[in-house]
Amino acid sequence: MVELKCYTTTNEGLKSKGVEVVVDCVIEEAAVINDISDVRGIIEKHLEAVFKDAGKGILVFDSNESIGSTHMLYRFKYRALDTSGEYISVRIVVRNNRASRILFTIPRGYVHLVRFENMYNPLRELHTNNEEGPGAPGQTYIPNMIVYNILGVPSIDVARWRLEVVGSVEKPVSLSLKDLYELGVETLRVNFHCVTGWSVGGLEFTGVRLSRIMEIAAPRRNVKWMFTESLDGYTTIVPYSDGVKGIVALEMNGKPLDILHGYPARLIIPHLYGWKSAKWVSRIILSEEYRDGYWEALGYHPRGRVDLEERFKRY
Structure with missing residues (x-):
């Protein structure tokens, strides 16, 4: 089983769309992405680590979107075969052709399967450089x-x-x-x-x-x-x-x-x-x-x- 550094979060705006919980995981050993099959492989490896007793399911490609010139966001949908039709949305963030983050948006029917309850610490993200540069890279x-x-x-x-x-x-x-x-x-x-x-x-x-x-x-x-x-x-x-x-x-x-x-x-x-x-x-x-x-x-x-x-x- 793949070991992940994950945390859970939620938001009222997302709940209004049926998303009860988001599981957000860092892919610490960033994998190189050459095509869509590489993305699918990463998701399949991580499903077991994120969910307990999820059982067999169907993973379907949804879309991909460029985010600036350095990032790509891939979206998939996953549905366990023993559920009533709800699906989990899966997002993979790719930076410079390397997968860096995987997120699972969880509807109510899947919440009991989530393994993680860790909290995110934003302070690691904030660089101490307070001098703002003039550029807008990737725009x-x-x-x-x-x-x-x-x-x-x-x-x-x-x-x-x-x-x-x-x-x-x-x-x-x-x-x-x-x-x-x-x-x-x-x-x-x-x-x-x-x-x-x-x-x-x-x-x-x-x-x-x-x-x-x-x-x-x-x-x-x-x-x-x-x-x-x-x-x-x-x-x-x-x-x-x-x-x-x-x-x-x-x-x-x-x-x-x-x-x-x-x-x-x-x-x-x-x-x-x-x-x-x-x-x-x-x-x-x-x-x-x-x-x-x-x-x-x-x-x-x-x-x-x-x-x-x-x-x-x-x-």
């Missing part, structure tokens, strides 16, 4: 942003909407759209980088610096993480020291955000990949402890710096 510039709505488009009642800052703060904050404008806005010209490999240059976002909002909330000294919740159920997390460099954007290219780009407010953290810049943001929770957001639970990096190409977790 290709395109004319316009591609719009993703991973959990659907929420209905918005802007009269009732508030941006809350809570958690480990001295003064919890609740701000309306009018309140945000009254704090003072400024316009940033930035490049936006999606982790999948596309970038758009020269976008203008107008909003309130997060540092200004944090002055009001007065974070406690123990704060290390900024966890963001959105109206659609999406969540993400960034180190506080990175998140505070961003803005709460209210306008894009001189006009109020449209609904598909996150109206009434979204985060923009230019030096991090775009999944960290949550749309339809409603709550920011400051804490000492790390927890996975939606994409982090699927193996994506806890910080996501563009210049360091922090696309996926490595440890």
